[in-house]
Amino acid sequence: MLTRRPTPTHALLRCVLMIATLVGGLLATAAPASAASACNGYTSSSSACVSSPVTLGSSTYDADWYVPSTTPQALVLVEHGFARSCANLRGTSRAIAERGLLVVCLDEDMTAGNPELAVTFADALADRTVTPPDGLALPQRYVVGGHSAGGHFAALVGERLAERGYAGLAGAVLFDPVAAEGFSDALKAVSDGGTRPVLAVAARPGVTNLANNSFGALRDLGADFVGIQLVWSRFVLGWPTGGSCHTDVEGEDTDLIGTAGALCAPTSTQTTRLRDFGATWAYDLATGTRTASHWCGDADVLASCGSAVSGLVDRTLPVAALIPNG
Numbered sequence: 001m002l003t004r005r006p007t008p009t010h011a012l013l014r015c016v017l018m019i020a021t022l023v024g025g026l027l028a029t030a031a032p033a034s035a036a037s038a039c040n041g042y043t044s045s046s047s048a049c050v051s052s053p054v055t056l057g058s059s060t061y062d063a064d065w066y067v068p069s070t071t072p073q074a075l076v077l078v079e080h081g082f083a084r085s086c087a088n089l090r091g092t093s094r095a096i097a098e099r100g101l102l103v104v105c106l107d108e109d110m111t112a113g114n115p116e117l118a119v120t121f122a123d124a125l126a127d128r129t130v131t132p133p134d135g136l137a138l139p140q141r142y143v144v145g146g147h148s149a150g151g152h153f154a155a156l157v158g159e160r161l162a163e164r165g166y167a168g169l170a171g172a173v174l175f176d177p178v179a180a181e182g183f184s185d186a187l188k189a190v191s192d193g194g195t196r197p198v199l200a201v202a203a204r205p206g207v208t209n210l211a212n213n214s215f216g217a218l219r220d221l222g223a224d225f226v227g228i229q230l231v232w233s234r235f236v237l238g239w240p241t242g243g244s245c246h247t248d249v250e251g252e253d254t255d256l257i258g259t260a261g262a263l264c265a266p267t268s269t270q271t272t273r274l275r276d277f278g279a280t281w282a283y284d285l286a287t288g289t290r291t292a293s294h295w296c297g298d299a300d301v302l303a304s305c306g307s308a309v310s311g312l313v314d315r316t317l318p319v320a321a322l323i324p325n326g
Contacts, residue, residue: 036133039064047097052133056124062107065133066097074141074286076101077157081148082110088250088258095275099283102132102139112180113152122160140168143285147249151177158190170285171197173278175249177214184217191221199281200227201274202323203244208262219324225296228277228309232319233269244270299325
């Protein structure tokens with residue numbers, strides 16, 4: 001087997017993540033899986049957040065569920081990143097749940113996308129033995145998604161569902177995913193030759209997203225459209241401001257660890273954009289529809305892009321770019 005030598009970028013990433021993990025250990029300690037309870041500080045007029053464990057075989061895992069006030073049209077996995085928690089994705093999960101979708105996040109270690117847990121969870125989903133809280137029925141349709149290493153976890157869950165032949169797999173929505181071993185094959189399995197959409201909202205290249213190391217796998221799908229990269233918040237007198245950050249998906253739910261690990265902080269503008277695209281795409285995949293404003297017919301032809309996309313990328317001073325699709 002060919003062994004890759006660590007690059008300076010990988011070495012720096014390990015250093016940053018080690019610091020973040022040590023800081024996290026000082027600020028919080030892991031708790032055992034507990035009974036269902038309301039999530040602290042969660043507010044929404046059309047959804048509820050419930051911390052309710054998921055039992056997979058003989059093991060139980062902490063999980064947060066976001067339950068819409070209407071009958072959910074699909075289950076959406078929104079998995080947190082390395083050294084992060086489900087609480088860091090509260091706002092983004094709420095945005096998706098408020099579209100009438102049931103959201104779940106496993107509060108577990110996401111090192112390298114936790115391949116073993118991904119297969120275990122996917123098998124339970126395929127066998128339909130996962131039990132949502134409060135007697136809610138498990139939807140038939142699944143969308144897999146996640147942030148950073150959680151994006152890799154989501155891809156592995158989707159790959160296993162595809163291997164199991166689960167007909168309700170609808171596609172993937174990823175948030176600045178960080179690829180580890182097997183990511184490209186996993187995305188290809190989810191995509192199934194372009195029959196299932198795989199979409200991403202990415203940040204600018206940086207240390208914590210390994211310089212957008214997921215782009216190669218997204219490009220190799222050969223799909224007409226694989227997502228958007230947020231670059232700047234806006235231009236002021238011709239000068240770009242705001243940037244984008246690996247933790248834009250966390251927004252107001254980020255913390256010191258997230259900022260230290262990402263070497264940047266989210267901006268409200270980019271977080272709003274990310275949640276708009278993420279929630280819209282999740283809804284579209286769940287319902288088998290397309291909100292024209294948030295898609296491109298062909299990423300190589302800007303004229304084929306809807307208003308939400310073109311309003312960011314097709315302007316004199318663009319604030320975003322289309323992720324390369326081939």
